[in-house]
Amino acid sequence: MTAGQDTGRTATARYTDLLWDAVLRGDEYTAVDVVVDALRDGIEAEAVLLEVIGAVQRRVGREWAANRISVAQEHAATAINERVISTLSLTSGRHTGGRGRVTVACVDGEWHALPARLLAEVLRLRGFTVDYLGAQVPAAHLISHLHRTGPDAVALSSSIATRLPTAHATISACQAAGVPVIVGGGAFGPDGRYARLLGADAWAPDARSAADALAAGLPAPSHPHAQPMDDLPHLSDQEYTLVTRSTPRLVARVVERLAERVPAMSGYDDEQLRHTAEDVRHIVDFLAVSLYTGDAELFEQFLGWTTDVLAARSVPPAVIVPALDLLAEELRDFTRASELLRDASAARSGTPVPAGGPAPAGGTDSASLHETGRPA
Incomplete structure (x- = not known):
């Protein structure tokens, strides 16, 4: 590393720390000053975007997961970073x-729009014309936009793995319209495995890689009229569809029976019961997406997180x-679902619930999983 590179990295780290301090205090004006000063100090705009603002946003996610900042602070920090x-x-x-x-959009249901x-x-800085559509873009509206504007490519983002089935449908719809799709975000796996599984034309681990791939040009869609079962033949067993359709009933039934297994739930107030139901809903949602992808590791990663x-x-x-055991009982006639749940329960058994019962899931002093529903 040259002295100039070392100095540049030191300056970037200093501005990252300054922006983090401003964001943590909710001080929007100082945050803006930090970015303007970084540009004046000679740090390239792309580096400020990715190595200062992006680094701070990643830290926001880690700090929330570690329970060192609240959901309100997380949301405020994201809003400041947007501005x-x-x-x-x-x-x-x-x-x-x-x-x-290039059209840049988030999958419908994906509200983590900052990536x-x-x-x-970054694409604008590199000379692309960009249509940025933001969070939660319904596929039908995205396709209408493609027909109206005729972009060279779509860049589709999703952080939440439970949106993968929607992402799959959106990828296929864009390709049917003749537009290649590059995808990115945590939903597609750190190695892009779900991008390949769902037939995306390209995957990128970060914004720079995506911009490089788009500059090189994406190939035309090779299978513009593919159907979900062309990529995922295991869907023919209908387990994903049936579990998804029965999710509200499953959640209600598990929460009702959970009180028999966890005596402390008899003292839960309405808010604690609501958080418990939301947490069970997340387990069912990630079970469903694991059935969709045919990947047990996805479910295990969610449970570990x-x-x-x-x-x-x-x-x-x-x-x-x-909760896993009760779901397995409810889904005993579903071969793949039952196996996923039994394996997950077995991997976590052996740690007894404390005599006084567990603390309320998503208790009153912290956010429950429904606030993000994803690994940070």
């Missing part, structure tokens, strides 16, 4: 759009096991 990005966009000047047109926004700004998040909030990890 800081807008300031950077205005400050860094207008860029010609001669490198092609997509960062990509959109859930265990860590609950432990950070003083909820014993063993509280998950009774």
